Amino acid sequence: xxxYDSNNNIASQSRQGPAGITPSMRTAAxxxxxxxxxxxxxxxxxALLTACASRPPAAAFDRPVTHALPVTTTTALSTALAPVExxxxxxxxxxxxxxxxxALQMRIALARAATKTLxxxxxxxxxxxxxxxxxxxxxxxxxxxxxxxxxxxDLNFKDIDDVxxxxxxxxxxxxxxxxPYGSTHRSVFERTTNLLTKIDQFTRRMHNKAMIADNQxxxxxxxxxxxxxxxxxxxxxxxxxxxxxxxxxxxxxxxSFDEYWNSxxxxxxxxxxxxxxxxxxxxxxxxxxxxxxxxxADPYNAKPLNATPLAAQIANDELGLTWAPAEFKADxxxxxxxxxxxxxSPPMQRLVELMKDAQTEFLVVxxxxxxxxxxxxxLAQLTQRGVRVAVLTNSLAATDAVAVxxxxxxxxxxxxxxxxxxxxxxxxxxxxxxxxxxxxxxxxLHAKTYVIDRKILxxxxxxxxxxxxxxxxxxxxxxxSPALAGQVATMFDHATAPEVSYRVTLATPxxxxxxxxxxxPQSQLEWxxxxxxxxRTYNFDPQAGLYxxxxxGLFLLLxxxxxx
Numbered sequence: 001x002x003x004y005d006s007n008n009n010i011a012s013q014s015r016q017g018p019a020g021i022t023p024s025m026r027t028a029a030x031x032x033x034x035x036x037x038x039x040x041x042x043x044x045x046x047a048l049l050t051a052c053a054s055r056p057p058a059a060a061f062d063r064p065v066t067h068a069l070p071v072t073t074t075t076a077l078s079t080a081l082a083p084v085e086x087x088x089x090x091x092x093x094x095x096x097x098x099x100x101x102x103a104l105q106m107r108i109a110l111a112r113a114a115t116k117t118l119x120x121x122x123x124x125x126x127x128x129x130x131x132x133x134x135x136x137x138x139x140x141x142x143x144x145x146x147x148x149x150x151x152x153x154d155l156n157f158k159d160i161d162d163v164x165x166x167x168x169x170x171x172x173x174x175x176x177x178x179x180p181y182g183s184t185h186r187s188v189f190e191r192t193t194n195l196l197t198k199i200d201q202f203t204r205r206m207h208n209k210a211m212i213a214d215n216q217x218x219x220x221x222x223x224x225x226x227x228x229x230x231x232x233x234x235x236x237x238x239x240x241x242x243x244x245x246x247x248x249x250x251x252x253x254x255x256s257f258d259e260y261w262n263s264x265x266x267x268x269x270x271x272x273x274x275x276x277x278x279x280x281x282x283x284x285x286x287x288x289x290x291x292x293x294x295x296x297a298d299p300y301n302a303k304p305l306n307a308t309p310l311a312a313q314i315a316n317d318e319l320g321l322t323w324a325p326a327e328f329k330a331d332x333x334x335x336x337x338x339x340x341x342x343x344x345s346p347p348m349q350r351l352v353e354l355m356k357d358a359q360t361e362f363l364v365v366x367x368x369x370x371x372x373x374x375x376x377x378x379l380a381q382l383t384q385r386g387v388r389v390a391v392l393t394n395s396l397a398a399t400d401a402v403a404v405x406x407x408x409x410x411x412x413x414x415x416x417x418x419x420x421x422x423x424x425x426x427x428x429x430x431x432x433x434x435x436x437x438x439x440x441x442x443x444x445l446h447a448k449t450y451v452i453d454r455k456i457l458x459x460x461x462x463x464x465x466x467x468x469x470x471x472x473x474x475x476x477x478x479x480x481s482p483a484l485a486g487q488v489a490t491m492f493d494h495a496t497a498p499e500v501s502y503r504v505t506l507a508t509p510x511x512x513x514x515x516x517x518x519x520x521p522q523s524q525l526e527w528x529x530x531x532x533x534x535x536r537t538y539n540f541d542p543q544a545g546l547y548x549x550x551x552x553g554l555f556l557l558l559x560x561x562x563x564x
Contacts, residue, residue: 062270063266068212077216079311084323090248091248092248093246093247093319094243096243096459096487100229100232101300103230103240104230104232104301105304107219108306110310111141112306112310114146114213117146118141118213119212120149120150120151121210121260123206123207125224128232130226130300131225131227132163136292136293138167139173142170147172148170151177152178154180166282168269169281169282176261177266177267177268177272178265178266179204179205180272203471205336206333207474208330212253212257216247220243220245220253221461222461236441238446240447243459245326249477253475256328259332264333324479329347329349330347331346336473345469345470347476350476351458354456360387365445365447366391368467369391369465372411380418389420392423392495392496396424396544396548397542399444400444404465406551406554413524423496425445425500428443451485451492456481456485457478458478459479498530499531503528505526507526507539511526511539526538
């Protein structure tokens with residue numbers, strides 16, 4: 001007999017005040033009201049400001065145009081790949097990186113394998129434990145003559161971070177900031193003012209994630225640079241997925257990087273950052289990163305892939321590459337700096353084309369899933385012709401973006417009514433490695449992957465939401481490989497098991513009658529999972545708590561659907 005948890009049990013009802021309002025609900029509502037008033041006051045003050053520091057064009061600064069290493073340049077990686085590429089004409093090699101620790105190892109291995117160039121493009125780049133391991137690997141490359149280019153979106157960039165600013169003084173390292181809205185100011189107030197007075201510019205962000213060594217190997221996918229993406233955070237574990245790419249497709253990834261690097265939205269950090277570093281301070285940064293490596297490389301399992309150089313692993317067929325035809329699709333920087341209502345996102349357009357061609361199955365992994373009416377209609381057209389459509393997204397309890405959950409929740413009922421399967425990732429997950437301290441971290445889904453008919457795999461930075469389609473820039477790899485598509489489909493099957501995710505379904509008349517019988521509020525939805533071998537059923541978002549439910553309701557009232 002399944003256990004039943006209405007999330008609104010009789011014991012809690014006995015503690016309610018008038019009209020079913022509990023003290024905690026009243027306190028939360030009062031807090032939300034105070035926050036709302038403060039936000040309104042801040043917006044009003046910002047709107048009344050008559051001067052906000054203007055930003056000169058990027059071309060006004062010393063910003064040389066540079067490009068990826070020509071594919072004809074001989075390197076250890078190109079020499080190792082040449083015979084394998086010859087044996088697989090028109091194809092590229094791929095390896096799925098589903099484990100956070102392996103994804104960290106591979107990035108460090110890429111930095112160690114580079115002999116000419118190392119390019120990195122990220123939405124978030126933190127100077128935490130794993131971030132410093134990666135920055136140390138980039139410094140190692142630069143010290144060995146490798147040209148390092150790093151492009152970071154400004155939304156999560158802090159111009160007071162000493163390590164990156166110090167590395168930027170290295171003659172072989174250049175860091176640029178994309179679409180800065182406040183890095184020219186030390187004042188948090190000024191950054192906040194820019195945020196509120198230039199909201200359209202602020203909401204358009206470079207969401208691309210790529211790392212490229214010698215224009216021969218690349219890592220593309222959902223991971224940013226930070227402990228939570230590499231199984232190293234004591235508080236949050238993002239379940240994510242990347243792909244290592246080798247061969248001809250890498251040139252397409254590099255071409256996209258070059259387009260952003262040389263675009264009008266990419267500002268040299270030296271023009272934005274107010275800090276100056278002497279050669280002695282760069283030496284101090286180097287010593288600090290070396291000590292950080294000695295202290296943390298083993299505990300965070302960062303070394304294994306470096307035991308044998310990647311070129312040697314490729315030559316000996318030890319890297320586990322699957323060769324297949326592929327496409328690379330990316331937005332242009334003009335999506336941000338020259339927005340147009342007529343712009344069509346290439347990665348989103350290609351995904352829609354592939355989705356419409358699905359014959360048997362379309363699997364969606366999108367942590368931020370906001371289909372809107374058009375998306376519901378498109379998915380319904382698939383189910384109506386017998387295609388299985390299954391979506392895995394975050395539960396309200398697991399998401400790191402409650403506002404997005406508010407954008408998604410109104411579409412659950414129409415999706416289910418049209419035959420779409422819905423699964424929501426649970427926040428508590430068993431893990432072989434949570435953190436060095438051994439604490440249990442909250443889990444959150446972050447991978448963006450799509451599988452068509454278990455034959456085609458799409459991996460990248462793109463969610464199925466209006467933000468990815470219209471506001472952020474995104475990229476995606478389309479890999480025509482039944483082997484890799486089947487591998488990720490199997491991961492999907494495991495991730496949607498009741499021990500890992502809630503299955504969301506429409507409530508039956510009998511279940512609604514049961515709610516009425518116990519006096520619980522009516523809900524059109526039911527969530528089921530399995531915990532300790534016992535099936536559980538909920539009629540409200542499980543484990544989310546009052547605060548998250550209250551925030552979701554608040555966002556539902558705000559006109560922010562276009563920003564989600």
